[in-house]
Amino acid sequence: MRLPIRAVTPETESAEIVGWVHEVRDLGGLSFFLIRDRTGIIQVTIPKKKVPAEILDTARSVSRESVVRVRGTVKAIEKAPGGREIVPEELEIISTAESPLPLDVAEKVSAEMDTRLDSRFLDARKPRVRAIFFIRSAVTCAATAFLASRGCINIATPKIVAAATEGGTELFPIAYFEKEAFMNQSPQLYKQMMMAAGFEAVFEIGPIFRAEEHNTVRHLNEATSLDVEVSFADHNDVMELLEDLIVHVYDHVAKDCSEHLAELEIDLKVPSKPFPRIPYAEAIEIANKTIEEKLAFGDDLSPAAERAIGDTVGQHYFIVDWPTDIRPYYAMPYPDRPEFCKAFDLMHPRMELSSGAQRIHDHDLLVERISAKGLSPESFEFYLKPFRYGMPPHAGWGLGIERLVMTMLDLPNIREAVLFPRDRHRLMP
């Protein structure tokens, strides 16, 4: 029975392990291998004069990153990783790696992002890269459990759609048999329809597709969105839910992923609730104190502005009370000052993580807002119909999983947080 490498301790007597050859060293009478599996690294030491000839032959022929099986005696040895090594009684090459490798897994030579992504299967063998994706897995699993515990129903909405969420821009067209269709930008309209269906609280973790021309370190053309929508709730209610989720997920990662965090040399601080709520008008004032290109009321926040505010606030925060004109048509205006709306962004000091709002649930107001945005209510009929048959008040948000992971782990490029990024130029592997 194979043991995970982490389970082999200095006290273990004998062990069988499988893994990849991380390093090979030859010191005259001794050969050393480092063998790596997803749980850790162990040294295999071959005293050339003491092992059977066939083990020596195999050891001589094995290349780095080949997959091997080793069975042998475990010895405590202070200098080795984890304070133990294996002296093999059996050594089998399960799968041979060609040389040279297209990428250095032992990270002695650092590679450009494009080179890394071209050989992502090798890149992701690096313990630091693996740590990111194991943490990402912990994030999505913890978010699923948390939202289910809060009574949210896990839904799956279609990714092939006939209409755009927010007008016709930034859509990838699909040939759907004899019809034209699009890859969905957002589950927005569908999760709202599930409020009309009386589901009351839903969530989805799934892909979204945006044909943005931007090719930056924080944009992807295919990303993973965590979407939530709750009935009989306003923007304040769902901001609290979002805040609770963020804190829960950070806390879970801090407790459950300590080895991966150590691998990344990250001392994860769990943010504390409540996050500050900063009105939009105040946010641009804060930004204008330091940024070069001053913002006027009604401007969207530039990346420079986001950084300036983030530097001032120094933690997660919400920007609230946005001008209605710069938010999507479905954001609910304040009844007493309709030039502002019940929309919010959740910000990490580095960038925006999530957008949300209380939504308009009144059919006629929604039609008015769609028209005011220069869109045609006719093309939204499938979405508008539910608003005529008992749509409850509701609110929700969408949270970018890659941005959440990127900011949590202080990654410089969003591509670090997705296994196989899709961007303006990359469609492979």
Added chain:
Amino acid sequence: MRLPIRAVTPETESAEIVGWVHEVRDLGGLSFFLIRDRTGIIQVTIPKKKVPAEILDTARSVSRESVVRVRGTVKAIEKAPGGREIVPEELEIISTAESPLPLDVAEKVSAEMDTRLDSRFLDARKPRVRAIFFIRSAVTCAATAFLASRGCINIATPKIVAAATEGGTELFPIAYFEKEAFMNQSPQLYKQMMMAAGFEAVFEIGPIFRAEEHNTVRHLNEATSLDVEVSFADHNDVMELLEDLIVHVYDHVAKDCSEHLAELEIDLKVPSKPFPRIPYAEAIEIANKTIEEKLAFGDDLSPAAERAIGDTVGQHYFIVDWPTDIRPYYAMPYPDRPEFCKAFDLMHPRMELSSGAQRIHDHDLLVERISAKGLSPESFEFYLKPFRYGMPPHAGWGLGIERLVMTMLDLPNIREAVLFPRDRHRLMP
């Protein structure tokens, strides 16, 4: 504070509820409403002479399926649903439904599937329909927790891809900027690449897209697939994992979703392990005993054959030891009898739920099998490359979530198990 309707008991003194007007009845001096939220139904009784005039006015104007808020005194009353009713002190219409409704939510008139799907937001208000999707949510959440507890890493693989998984058929083309791309049929190649990346055990729950022309009660063009892949495992190991998952999920639903199961009048039997393993050759013999169109060795199983075998076996079972020729190129042939391979299907008595196999991990054998299928190894280079740099032995499967829910809940049409189906003719809503 609003109470969920289920939480209002005959012992409750007073309560505020929100919900949809399920039914309205007028009996001279008394008006009755049934109000429905996602947790249940409650009767609201209005003694016309005893309530304030404004409540009476509101009650007279309210239409079925409008959203209302009711605050009042709770009285135990045997004949009412749940043995209690509310006599309102406040009654507010939150959102008015137009009349007539495009679909009858109280299910007095049953509707055609197409009519139902055209107004899915109303259809899903029916307690029976809601029950299906709340159970589906329990299934995906329980599967996520189960697989995480078994050490599987939750991954997200791209849905926009440059190449087909199994040749060029049944793909939806996308215009990806200036390039042609496709919507992915299956995470197969990507989850295998994550085995090369040393992740050792992964899972994904996500959409798959198949441009099949079939328009049957068990095909969808967009479906949800639960995909698993495990390294250093063979077909038997992953069949056990799949079996454990099925039993776990059934058990979870049986325990956690008793009200939804009652709504569907389903007495859920948790299948018992191990499921029978029936070799393909034996399976066609069983089928040929009863079916009209006899199968020859090397034929795929027809729906009639699946039913015939299912009737004989009477429970979940595996079909194993398939002819290599009728399985995908990546299925591992038995070394001692390469005309058979280590592939399997998990069957419910009604239909196939899952396909899996130990995969080929040897590069040259894989190239040979791709060519033997009439495909070009050159177009699979991005997939083949990892096999040259230390690909471990691995096995896995893909499980259709809709089919799992459909068979669990004895639904006649797979469209019952997906909120917004996409089929040969349907792209809306």
